[in-house]
Structures are given as C-alpha cells and as structure tokens.
Amino acid sequence: MREYQAVFRCIAGCDEEYPLDEVVYQCKRCGNLLEVHHDLNLLKQQSAREWKRLFDSRTGTTEWPYGSGIWSKKEWVVPGIDSENIVSMFEGNTNLFRAKRFGAMFGMDNLWVKMCGNSHTGSFKDLGMTVLVSVVNDMIKRGKRIQAVACASTGDTSAALAAYAAYAGIPSIVFLPANKISTAQLVQPMANNAIVISLDTDFDGCMRIVKEITKDNTIYLANSMNSLRIEGQKTISIEMVQQFDWEVPDVVIIPGGNLGNVSALGAGFTMMYDLGLINRKPRIVLAQAQKANPLYLSFLKGFTEFTPVNPQKTLASAIQIGDPVSVQKAIAILKEFDGIVEQASEDELANAAALADRTGMFACPHTGVALAALIKLVEKQVLSKNERTIVISTAHGLKFSEFKVGYHEGTLKEVDCKYANRPIAMPPDVNRIKEVLEREFRARD
Numbered sequence: 001m002r003e004y005q006a007v008f009r010c011i012a013g014c015d016e017e018y019p020l021d022e023v024v025y026q027c028k029r030c031g032n033l034l035e036v037h038h039d040l041n042l043l044k045q046q047s048a049r050e051w052k053r054l055f056d057s058r059t060g061t062t063e064w065p066y067g068s069g070i071w072s073k074k075e076w077v078v079p080g081i082d083s084e085n086i087v088s089m090f091e092g093n094t095n096l097f098r099a100k101r102f103g104a105m106f107g108m109d110n111l112w113v114k115m116c117g118n119s120h121t122g123s124f125k126d127l128g129m130t131v132l133v134s135v136v137n138d139m140i141k142r143g144k145r146i147q148a149v150a151c152a153s154t155g156d157t158s159a160a161l162a163a164y165a166a167y168a169g170i171p172s173i174v175f176l177p178a179n180k181i182s183t184a185q186l187v188q189p190m191a192n193n194a195i196v197i198s199l200d201t202d203f204d205g206c207m208r209i210v211k212e213i214t215k216d217n218t219i220y221l222a223n224s225m226n227s228l229r230i231e232g233q234k235t236i237s238i239e240m241v242q243q244f245d246w247e248v249p250d251v252v253i254i255p256g257g258n259l260g261n262v263s264a265l266g267a268g269f270t271m272m273y274d275l276g277l278i279n280r281k282p283r284i285v286l287a288q289a290q291k292a293n294p295l296y297l298s299f300l301k302g303f304t305e306f307t308p309v310n311p312q313k314t315l316a317s318a319i320q321i322g323d324p325v326s327v328q329k330a331i332a333i334l335k336e337f338d339g340i341v342e343q344a345s346e347d348e349l350a351n352a353a354a355l356a357d358r359t360g361m362f363a364c365p366h367t368g369v370a371l372a373a374l375i376k377l378v379e380k381q382v383l384s385k386n387e388r389t390i391v392i393s394t395a396h397g398l399k400f401s402e403f404k405v406g407y408h409e410g411t412l413k414e415v416d417c418k419y420a421n422r423p424i425a426m427p428p429d430v431n432r433i434k435e436v437l438e439r440e441f442r443a444r445d
C-alpha cells in the first residue's frame with residue numbers, strides 16, 4: 001500500500017512538510033503543531049463503498065495487523081509503514097453499548113457509551129500509542145538511532161507508552177507528577193520496566209521537563225503534541241460510525257484535558273466526510289472539570305480569546321491540565337462541529353459516575369465529567385432527548401479504585417455522595433440477615 005501518502009504539515013498553513021519518520025514535533029518555521037496530512041486524492045481512488053467494505057472485512061480478523069481497530073484502517077493512519085514493524089496488541093474495536101436504564105433517567109432512549117477504556121492498558125491512550133511506537137520501531141528497524149521514547153503524563157499516557165515500548169523492546173522514560181495519579185497508573189509503567197521519574201510538580205511542569213529532555217533527538221517525544229497519536233485516536237470516530245452501520249450519531253460527548261482526543265475525534269469525522277463515507281457531521285461536546293476548565297472559559301467568550309489557567313486538584317486527574325497543548329486544534333474542531341463546552345464540578349462528576357454505576361457501568365471520573373455534562377445539557381435543553389448521543393468513556397473504572405472507594409466511604413472532598421453504598425458488616429446469623437434484607441429491599445424500592 002505504498003501508493004498512499006501522508007506527511008506532517010503545519011497547522012498554521014505554512015508550506016512546511018516533513019516525512020512521518022523525521023523526528024519533528026513542531027513547525028520549524030512558526031513553531032506551531034503539526035498534523036498528519038493524507039493525500040485525499042489518492043485515497044479517493046477507492047470509492048466510499050469500497051472503503052467501507054474493506055474496513056468491514058477486516059473487523060475482528062486475526063490477520064496481521066488488521067485485527068487491530070487502528071490498523072484495520074492502516075491506509076488512513078500511516079499508510080507507508082512496513083506492516084512487519086507495526087507494534088500492536090490488537091487494541092481498539094471496543095464495545096459501543098446502549099445505556100438504556102441510565103438514559104431513561106433523563107428521558108433519553110438513544111444514549112450510547114463507547115468504552116474506549118476496555119483496552120490493553122485500560123484507556124484510549126492505547127489507540128494513539130500503537131501508532132507512535134510503531135513509527136519509532138520502524139525508524140529503529142531502518143537504522144535510525146533512537147535510545148528511548150519519553151512522555152509526561154497524568155497517568156494513562158505513561159501506562160500506554162510503557163506497555164507498547166515494552167512489547168517492542170524499546171526503552172521508555174515517563175515523567176509523572178508525584179501523588180497526582182492513581183496507584184494503578186503508577187504501577188503500570190513500573191511493571192513494564194519503564195524508567196519512572198516522579199516529579200514534585202504538576203502535569204504542565206512534567207511537560208516542560210520532557211520537552212527539554214527530548215531536545216536530544218535520540219529520545220523520542222510521545223506526548224500528544226506529537227500528531228502521530230492523533231492518527232490512531234481518530235479511528236474511534238470511524239469505528240463508532242461503522243458500529244452504527246455507517247450512520248452518523250447526532251451528538252458525541254467527550255472529556256478533555258490536553259485536548260488531543262477531541263481533536264482526533266473531529267479529524268476522524270472530517271476524513272470520513274471528505275472521502276464521502278458520511279454526508280453530515282455530528283455535534284461535538286467537550287466536557288471539562290470545573291477545576292481545570294480553560295477551554296470552558298474560552299467557550300463562554302465565543303473562543304475569541306484563550307487564557308491558560310492554574311489547574312486545581314480534581315478527581316478527574318487525567319484532565320487536570322491548565323495549558324492544553326492541542327488547544328488550537330480543538331477550537332478549530334469545535335467551531336467546525338457546532339461544538340459546545342460544558343464543565344462539571346467535583347460533586348457533579350462523582351455523582352454522575354455513581355449514578356451510571358447503578359445502571360451497570362463502572363465509570364472512571366473523566367467519564368463522570370462527560371456524563372455530568374450530558375445531564376446538565378439535557379436539563380438545560382441545549383441537547384435534545386431524542387437524538388442519538390454517544391458518551392465517550394475514556395478509561396476503565398478499575399484504574400480509579402481510590403475514587404470509587406472514597407465515594408462509597410463518603411470521604412471525597414466537595415462531594416455529597418448521594419449514592420454511596422456501604423458493605424453491611426454482620427454476624428453470620430440467618431435471621432438477622434433476613435431482617436436486613438427486608439430493610440434493604442424497602443430502601444431500594
């Protein structure tokens with residue numbers, strides 16, 4: 001498939017172009033971010049119907065590398081890469097399920113949740129990391145000297161980087177803000193033998209360090225300012241549309257911190273639109289934690305200005321980011337997709353997650369932010385109850401057991417834990433247990 005072409009291009013429209021296997025993250029002329037530009041004219045040589053048929057035929061196969069939800073769309077992701085050098089654990093292809101009971105609580109009967117966290121390391125970060133590590137592996141295999149891959153992280157990026165690097169046998173370095181990530185997130189890169197550096201700063205501080213460290217071109221930067229990750233993450237849009245037999249949802253709600261993922265979501269829909277696979281675009285809602293809400297504040301001003309904020313501690317730790325790298329891409333996407341930004345307080349995000357859990361989910365706090373945004377926008381009648389709406393669940397709740405335990409023990413700050421459910425400690429006495437069960441049945445009526 002060497003015939004298809006993709007290159008890095010400056011998002012500000014400079015004429016600069018670089019090959020995907022060059023170690024470059026920003027435009028050399030203006031310093032802006034890059035994006036992967038595909039030659040759409042070449043891709044248009046196949047009709048929309050042919051693309052759909054091809055993607056459908058690869059779904060669920062074990063054939064290398066198409067069993068991956070990302071690499072089943074290889075021609076749209078990194079067309080030129082040698083398949084032998086792809087680093088994949090067959091990520092993607094996650095379930096999209098109908099949240100019937102949860103939706104019914106708000107009068108919605110067409111609410112869906114895309115479980116991006118049902119993945120190798122438990123978050124959507126796997127989708128981008130398979131692409132980035134594959135390109136690095138391809139460079140190494142073709143003789144380029146790269147000593148390690150490195151990232152700053154709020155927990156999930158480092159877990160994904162460490163796992164994919166370990167799978168490929170490439171050393172990895174992760175910079176984490178001390179005491180700001182969950183136990184599971186800390187132990188994941190440790191287990192995968194990354195060099196784990198815990199810094200007494202926040203995410204933005206870690207980001208500054210990793211940018212310095214990767215000025216050495218033999219240490220490859222794996223943060224989402226590296227647009228290769230966006231190419232993997234954009235396949236969620238394609239996958240969701242495919243799961244609806246190539247129908248477009250009306251609304252997609254996604255939580256955002258560094259804003260790479262919402263940019264990717266938009267990029268996926270735009271590419272399908274440009275290649276004729278879909279004929280309209282959904283509305284995109286970006287949900288932020290109130291404690292780290294710079295894009296929400298910008299939205300209130302019609303995106304006419306953007307000012308970074310000093311992010312406060314939030315339960316939604318993976319989006320505790322005040323100075324998002326991909327803000328310009330995200331604003332462009334939101335403008336193009338009739339976008340809305342909503343925010344959620346600690347109380348709102350924790351109770352939304354707990355309420356969803358009562359209907360069978362196990363929502364991570366970031367998914368809680370998205371669910372809370374949904375509830376608020378439906379109650380304000382900004383969103384209609386009848387539209388086909390998808391909430392993007394970004395991580396597996398099991399990575400955030402401290403959040404869950406804290407909720408049910410009632411120890412979370414600023415949260416009135418309305419749906420806390422405590423274990424009932426009792427002696428093994430059948431009669432007393434029966435009494436308690438009667439009481440519990442009545443309480444749950």
Ligand SMILES: *Cc1c(COP(=O)(O)O)cnc(C)c1O
Nearest residue numbers: 156256257258259260261394395
């Ligand atoms: C990274 C992450 C996000 C935010 O994605 P951005 O691209 O930084 O906006 C949301 N939820 C979880 C669980 C994450 O790991």
Ligand SMILES: [Zn+2]
Nearest residue numbers: 010014027030
């Ligand atoms: Zn430029």
